[in-house]
Amino acid sequence: MTQTSPASATPPRARAEIDLVALRTNVRALRALARGAQLMAVVKADAYGHGAVRCARAAVEAGAGWLGTATPEEALALREAGLPGRILCWLWTPGGPWRGAIEAGIDVSVSGMWALAEVTAAARVAGTPARVHLKADTGLGRSGCQPGAGWAELVAQALRAEADGLVRITGLWSHFACAEEPGHPSTAAQLALFREMVAYAEERGVHPEVRHIANSPATLTLPEAHFDLVRTGIALYGISPSPGIGAPGEFGLRPVMTLAANIALVKHVPEGHGVSYGHRHITAGETTLGLVPLGYADGVPLHASGAGPVLIGGKWHTVAGRVAMDQFVVDLGGDEPAVGTEAIVFGPGDRGEPTAEDWARAAGTIAYEIVTRIGGRVPRVYVDTEHTG
Incomplete structure (x- = not known):
């Protein structure tokens, strides 16, 4: 029973967990x-x-x-x-x-x-x-x-x-x-x-x-x-x-990759505040924004701007505005998760998180591309332990 990750005292900003x-x-x-x-x-x-x-x-x-x-x-x-x-x-x-x-x-x-x-x-x-x-x-x-x-x-x-x-x-x-x-x-x-x-x-x-x-x-x-x-x-x-x-479970299959990051910033903004490049998202009212430190340089599709789903604090949120090279923003609708809270981009779906197929639909592509494009600066963390519960 092993779990391995890059040798570092600093927690990674993001990670792709690979379930062996x-x-x-x-x-x-x-x-x-x-x-x-x-x-x-x-x-x-x-x-x-x-x-x-x-x-x-x-x-x-x-x-x-x-x-x-x-x-x-x-x-x-x-x-x-x-x-x-x-x-x-x-x-x-x-x-x-x-x-x-x-x-x-x-x-x-x-x-x-x-x-x-x-x-x-x-x-x-x-x-x-x-x-x-x-x-x-x-x-x-x-x-x-x-x-x-x-x-x-x-x-x-x-x-x-x-x-x-x-x-x-x-x-x-x-x-x-x-x-x-x-x-x-x-x-x-x-x-x-x-x-x-x-x-x-x-x-x-x-x-x-x-x-x-x-x-x-x-x-x-x-x-x-x-x-x-x-x-x-x-x-x-x-x-x-x-x-x-058919869905993976119909064939006895389980998704292997979970992509997650730790929220880097949570802040209050007023109604009418623009979010990310081009201001494609304008806040409809006073709200909170969360910054997820993953972007298209890491493989998050630009075409999922305004549509990609993320699980934060047990709730689905959607990418607000344009995905940038290194980060994207979610409109938390007033929720205030602590900085460092996990944002699950996709995974098997066991915890209610989006799947790679959900992201494929959001980006107008196929799930093959979603997992394959995750870049090298996202460390792979290999998990080799049986699931419980």
């Missing part, structure tokens, strides 16, 4: 939903703002068999931190650190011939075969090889490189475009095309360790898409991929 018990619980719930498929814990973008190394360790402890990152630098950092097991990274650009990834035993994604050429050249220098996942573009239109002649050429050349001992084709994969919208016709079309492209590769001699297309929403709602491995990102952190799919 909740994360492990989420991994176990997602593994149960995966129905026998292996689970990849996606920890790209510093684990969606939660801290990649600590979250990766907790996920592996709870049974995640794979870790996933976007960039090779993220994957290499996990290896340098001592994370074992399978790691896949998929966002490559020409001249990337292929050799380093190969020597670190990291699986790499290949979407086209240029990437296959670079990874095979690096494997020759490294003297060890690269672990390669061939990615199919089944309709998302981002990375991935197009079906037809492009896929045929990529499969053929990858098999040739495998015969030469330069690669091992360890995975065949793709990514959904609209799985967070239940019933969207593109999802069934992508799944059918993925099956076709996998069958084509396997008929020509590809024997992958894993076939995978399911992201978080497909893991939660589309068991026929699970194949050998599911890739869970946002769900790992206890956030539903979209309100249309």
